[in-house]
Amino acid sequence: MTGRGVVRIVFIAAFAAALTACASAPPHPQYPDIHFTSEPPIGLAVSSVSLREDYVPSTAAPHVEHRFPVTPMHALENWAHDKLSPSGGPDRAVLDITDASVVEVALPRTAGITGLFTTDQSERYDMTVQATLNIVDPTGIVVRTATVRAARSQSVSEDVSPDQRDQTWYDMTKDITAAFDRQMESEIRNHFTGFVTN
Numbered sequence: 001m002t003g004r005g006v007v008r009i010v011f012i013a014a015f016a017a018a019l020t021a022c023a024s025a026p027p028h029p030q031y032p033d034i035h036f037t038s039e040p041p042i043g044l045a046v047s048s049v050s051l052r053e054d055y056v057p058s059t060a061a062p063h064v065e066h067r068f069p070v071t072p073m074h075a076l077e078n079w080a081h082d083k084l085s086p087s088g089g090p091d092r093a094v095l096d097i098t099d100a101s102v103v104e105v106a107l108p109r110t111a112g113i114t115g116l117f118t119t120d121q122s123e124r125y126d127m128t129v130q131a132t133l134n135i136v137d138p139t140g141i142v143v144r145t146a147t148v149r150a151a152r153s154q155s156v157s158e159d160v161s162p163d164q165r166d167q168t169w170y171d172m173t174k175d176i177t178a179a180f181d182r183q184m185e186s187e188i189r190n191h192f193t194g195f196v197t198n
Contacts, residue, residue, distance in 0.1 A: 043197035146187035
């Protein structure tokens with residue numbers, strides 16, 4: 001067999017192996033958007049509901065919120081759209097998102113020989129969400145206000161796969177925004193007297 005024939009066979013074999021590897025790789029998980037539509041929205045006697053985002057997500061370390069399958073900021077935006085329903089009135093509602101951050105913290109590893117046989121928790125993720133809901137009258141005066149803050153932390157092991165890390169991040173976002181939802185609805189129903197219509 002000529003040298004050119006050998007090169008052709010090697011190339012075909014390598015190409016076939018690459019195709020097989022691509023075909024056998026599991027698909028990257030797809031995560032559904034996080035919504036809050038399992039219960040009817042809260043009716044508010046206002047003309048409109050708007051969003052302010054005083055928190056600007058960072059892409060600089062140690063921040064990692066931009067890498068989440070569903071970011072905390074996006075989940076809070078969905079909360080406002082899903083849970084607050086204007087039913088008419090002269091005033092307006094404004095949800096101001098003041099925090100939607102996630103910070104990665106490196107954890108200490110086991111040193112020496114013991115470290116070779118130990119699977120450590122390698123990173124911790126500290127997530128915080130905070131938002132303030134204001135009812136503002138036509139003159140710009142805030143007549144009702146409620147602020148809710150929620151925090152969660154979760155560590156992962158040093159042998160975590162990228163898909164497992166994404167799943168951890170997704171679960172954190174679902175958990176913290178569910179807590180935010182419960183707390184903010186309680187605040188609204190307890191303190192927004194005269195503005196809750198359902």
